[in-house]
Amino acid sequence: MPSPDLSRTILIVEDHEIIRDQIVAILEMNGYTAMSATNGSDGLQLACQSRPSLIISDVAMPELNGLDMLRDIRQTPELHHTPVVLLSALISKEDIQKGLELGASDYLLKPFRITELLQVVGRHLQSSPR
Amino acid sequence: MPFPPTSLKPRRPGRPGRPRKFSPFIVDKDNVYETVVEELKCVVFKTDTEGRWLFLSRAWTDITGYSVAQSTGQMFTKFLYPEDRDRVMGLFKPLIERSKEDCRHEVRYMTRRGGFRWLECHARLALDEDGQPDGIIGTLTDITERKLVELQNRNLILAQECTADGIALLNELGEYTYLNQAHVKMFGYESAADLLGKTWREIYHPDEIARIEEKVFAALTANGSWTGSATAKRLDGSTFPEELSLTLLPNGGLVCICRDATEKVASAKALHASEARWQVAVESIRDGVWDADLTTGAVHLSQGWKALLGLSDDQLTTTWAQLSTLMHPDDVKDAPETDDPHCVLKTGNYDAEHRMRTADGSYRWLLVRGKALFDETGKPVRMLGTAADISDRRQVHQQLLANLSREKELSEMRSQFVSMASHELRTPLAALTLTLEFLASYSTKIDANALDKGLTSANDSARRLSSIVDDLLLIDRVNQGQLNCAAVPVNLADQIAMLASDPYFTDAQRKRFVITCNPPGLQARLDPRLLRYMLLNLLSNACKYSADDAPVILRASQVSGAFVFEVEDSGIGISEADKARIYSLFFRGGNVGARPGTGLGLMVVKRCVEAHCGTITFRSSTGQGTCFTITIPS
Numbered sequence: 001m002p003s004p005d006l007s008r009t010i011l012i013v014e015d016h017e018i019i020r021d022q023i024v025a026i027l028e029m030n031g032y033t034a035m036s037a038t039n040g041s042d043g044l045q046l047a048c049q050s051r052p053s054l055i056i057s058d059v060a061m062p063e064l065n066g067l068d069m070l071r072d073i074r075q076t077p078e079l080h081h082t083p084v085v086l087l088s089a090l091i092s093k094e095d096i097q098k099g100l101e102l103g104a105s106d107y108l109l110k111p112f113r114i115t116e117l118l119q120v121v122g123r124h125l126q127s128s129p130r
Numbered sequence: 131m132p133f134p135p136t137s138l139k140p141r142r143p144g145r146p147g148r149p150r151k152f153s154p155f156i157v158d159k160d161n162v163y164e165t166v167v168e169e170l171k172c173v174v175f176k177t178d179t180e181g182r183w184l185f186l187s188r189a190w191t192d193i194t195g196y197s198v199a200q201s202t203g204q205m206f207t208k209f210l211y212p213e214d215r216d217r218v219m220g221l222f223k224p225l226i227e228r229s230k231e232d233c234r235h236e237v238r239y240m241t242r243r244g245g246f247r248w249l250e251c252h253a254r255l256a257l258d259e260d261g262q263p264d265g266i267i268g269t270l271t272d273i274t275e276r277k278l279v280e281l282q283n284r285n286l287i288l289a290q291e292c293t294a295d296g297i298a299l300l301n302e303l304g305e306y307t308y309l310n311q312a313h314v315k316m317f318g319y320e321s322a323a324d325l326l327g328k329t330w331r332e333i334y335h336p337d338e339i340a341r342i343e344e345k346v347f348a349a350l351t352a353n354g355s356w357t358g359s360a361t362a363k364r365l366d367g368s369t370f371p372e373e374l375s376l377t378l379l380p381n382g383g384l385v386c387i388c389r390d391a392t393e394k395v396a397s398a399k400a401l402h403a404s405e406a407r408w409q410v411a412v413e414s415i416r417d418g419v420w421d422a423d424l425t426t427g428a429v430h431l432s433q434g435w436k437a438l439l440g441l442s443d444d445q446l447t448t449t450w451a452q453l454s455t456l457m458h459p460d461d462v463k464d465a466p467e468t469d470d471p472h473c474v475l476k477t478g479n480y481d482a483e484h485r486m487r488t489a490d491g492s493y494r495w496l497l498v499r500g501k502a503l504f505d506e507t508g509k510p511v512r513m514l515g516t517a518a519d520i521s522d523r524r525q526v527h528q529q530l531l532a533n534l535s536r537e538k539e540l541s542e543m544r545s546q547f548v549s550m551a552s553h554e555l556r557t558p559l560a561a562l563t564l565t566l567e568f569l570a571s572y573s574t575k576i577d578a579n580a581l582d583k584g585l586t587s588a589n590d591s592a593r594r595l596s597s598i599v600d601d602l603l604l605i606d607r608v609n610q611g612q613l614n615c616a617a618v619p620v621n622l623a624d625q626i627a628m629l630a631s632d633p634y635f636t637d638a639q640r641k642r643f644v645i646t647c648n649p650p651g652l653q654a655r656l657d658p659r660l661l662r663y664m665l666l667n668l669l670s671n672a673c674k675y676s677a678d679d680a681p682v683i684l685r686a687s688q689v690s691g692a693f694v695f696e697v698e699d700s701g702i703g704i705s706e707a708d709k710a711r712i713y714s715l716f717f718r719g720g721n722v723g724a725r726p727g728t729g730l731g732l733m734v735v736k737r738c739v740e741a742h743c744g745t746i747t748f749r750s751s752t753g754q755g756t757c758f759t760i761t762i763p764s
Contacts, residue, residue, distance in 0.1 A: 018561040018587040022568050025580070029572050039723075060553070062723045089556035092549065110560035114567050 008053035008125050009033040013043030013069065014087065015061040019110075023056065026114055032121065040064030044072050047079055054124050056108075056117075059088035059099065067102055074103040083124040087112075173249075173270035176256060179263055181205050193249070193272050195242030211238035211246045218251075225255050225266065236273060248277040295389050302382030304329040316372075316390050318365035330386070335363050346376070354378050359391065371395045418517040420500070422450055424510050429453055438496065438519055440489030458485035458493050478502040478510065483520060495524040540609075547605070550716045554598050554728045562591035597634070601730040604663065605715070608737040615657045615741040622652040622686050622693070629665050639673045639682075647686040654693045656762065660738040667731040668697035668758050674725050676701030676755065691764045692744075700755035709750070721752065735760075 010032050014020035020036050027034040035050060037043035041064040047055060059066035066086055073079045083105035096107050106120050167174050167187045174187040182205055186198045207215055214237045224230040232254035238246040253268030290297050296313030298306055309322040317333050319325055325332060331339050338361050350356045355377045362372040371391040376384055412419045412432045419432035431446040454462065461484030480500035485493040500515025565588045569581065607613045630643050672682040676699040683698040704712060708719045713736045716729035739746045744762035
């Protein structure tokens with residue numbers, strides 16, 4: 001397991017309550033500071049306010065979906081370089097390609113293991129040019 | 131006194147050819163001779179022994195145009211037509227040699243205008259008082275008109291001999307007086323002499339003779355002429371068809387013109403046979419044949435059209451415009467224009483499929499093909515073609531297209547279904563595996579509350595998975611057409627009570643249910659498994675889309691014999707835009723927010739209702755709630 005960097009904050013955007021709560025709990029267990037939102041709109045707002053080091057977002061969500069939120073993030077100067085990991089049950093090549101083209105840093109497929117989650121988090125926090 | 135008198139002076143000038151009256155004052159004999167000679171139409175002449183004109187009467191000028199004064203003293207040979215000079219000199223020789231007393235011949239003399247005239251010369255040797263030759267005297271008579279007629283007659287006979295038609299003249303007894311060579315050869319004879327003097331009966335068999343005498347002569351007598359056909363007989367006894375034209379002459383004779391019609395009859399027979407074969411072919415095929423005159427718009431249809439469209443015999447002769455009225459309005463644009471068929475005939479071919487109305491008003495699909503015939507200017511003037519009934523083929527084609535479209539739709543739906551099913555399963559599966567892995571990994575680090583919460587989450591995710599799998603299996607059965615209604619007698623109150631205590635619902639949800647069954651002991655014949663699914667889905671939706679403490683009402687009743695189930699909530703409602711699509715596969719309302727769901731439930735509910743031959747309706751207002759009503763006939 002990678003060494004946690006406690007100085008960094010991670011935003012979880014996920015409409016599924018159990019998944020959202022579990023990710024938050026896992027990240028906190030591993031020393032990260034986690035905050036969460038239940039849809040893209042709230043997530044974007046929270047990201048602008050908190051300037052997280054990493055955003056992990058579901059794709060299919062009400063209000064504003066993960067892809068639209070990603071597009072908005074990439075167009076927001078203060079969030080432009082923030083790594084965004086998409087988390088989705090949409091596993092087709094087209095869906096993954098679409099997310100990467102919009103600027104996703106990574107694409108995590110549901111269901112996923114805790115180690116996968118932590119590896120992705122560690123990788124992007126280390127490479128983040130904050 | 132010698133004739134003509136040598137003392138005659140040149141005649142007085144006068145208008146040529148104009149007759150003069152005798153003068154009552156002419157009394158002496160010389161004057162009488164002079165006057166007579168000068169009035170003669172023929173030339174009276176005298177030459178000397180060398181052949182020089184000594185005397186020419188006035189008619190010389192009338193005939194040749196040369197004046198007497200200029201001609202006198204000139205050699206007569208100078209005036210002869212060059213080609214005739216040698217011949218004439220030869221004719222005069224016996225006269226000069228006194229072996230003949232006179233001579234008569236026809237000779238051409240040149241005219242002053244450069245032409246010639248035919249003159250008949252009658253000459254004799256003139257003797258002096260001593261009986262010695264003194265020259266030649268004679269007359270020259272203009273026979274030009276007669277010679278022209280003779281020439282024309284010769285040409286006419288020549289033409290008759292050259293023509294391929296047989297020409298014959300018969301006298302009043304029916305005997306041949308003239309036959310041209312074609313006539314002679316046509317009947318197998320060598321020479322006209324073989325038939326001259328014989329009657330026409332010589333060249334016909336007795337039966338034909340009887341027919342001609344009875345019918346042809348009757349018409350000939352009545353009309354003066356007759357044209358028709360006959361069977362003629364050659365010299366060798368063989369027969370041949372002839373075209374015959376007979377004309378009565380005023381003297382009772384007959385002009386006969388005949389022609390060997392063997393080839394013509396053979397051609398006509400061949401043509402007739404060909405047309406008969408074509409006609410048989412046209413009438414024997416099931417297709418309709420059409421023949422359009424593009425210049426008039428007239429169209430002739432074969433008998434096949436009667437079977438194609440149920441047309442009557444009268445309708446087989448029609449016009450392009452009338453035929454177009456039978457065409458399906460949607461297909462008219464593809465057909466040749468009625469007013470200007472030429473515009474679509476640039477290629478000369480017409481090939482289209484369109485519907486045409488039959489006698490009973492229904493439409494049949496026809497494959498119509500045609501080919502244009504052009505005149506020498508390249509303008510299409512006629513079009514021939516066929517029409518075949520392809521209704522069956524079109525029906526199969528349409529069915530195939532529909533099947534293909536349905537297959538494509540199903541394929542896309544299956545693909546979408548698999549994709550969505552995968553997505554819907556993966557989300558609760560992710561929640562379940564994540565929770566279980568979390569509990570396993572951090573069991574020593576979490577407290578009892580977190581453990582309890584984790585286990586509850588795992589249980590919820592598992593139940594959610596189970597529900598989705600149930601929905602998917604049911605949908606699969608619906609798609610496979612295997613959703614059968616196994617109706618059995620059930621007590622509705624008992625069924626609803628079981629439903630209310632179903633572990634699918636949480637305790638909090640159960641507390642919200644307001645259930646009525648009227649009458650309480652209502653008995654129905656339903657499939658309990660499908661009934662559970664229907665009501666479970668509607669109750670679950672009502673809970674999910676309304677406030678956590680809001681009541682959810684379920685009413686079961688019997689109205690007019692039908693069983694009615696109503697599930698009502700006071701939740702978010704369904705927007706007007708979504709109302710038409712709520713039974714679609716995977717459709718979810720735009721206002722559901724983060725509430726979990728697959729978009730499968732209502733579709734499956736509808737299928738379950740339909741399996742009972744029932745109906746499902748709803749009334750809903752956004753923000754006020756929704757009430758679904760299921761009606762199942764008893």
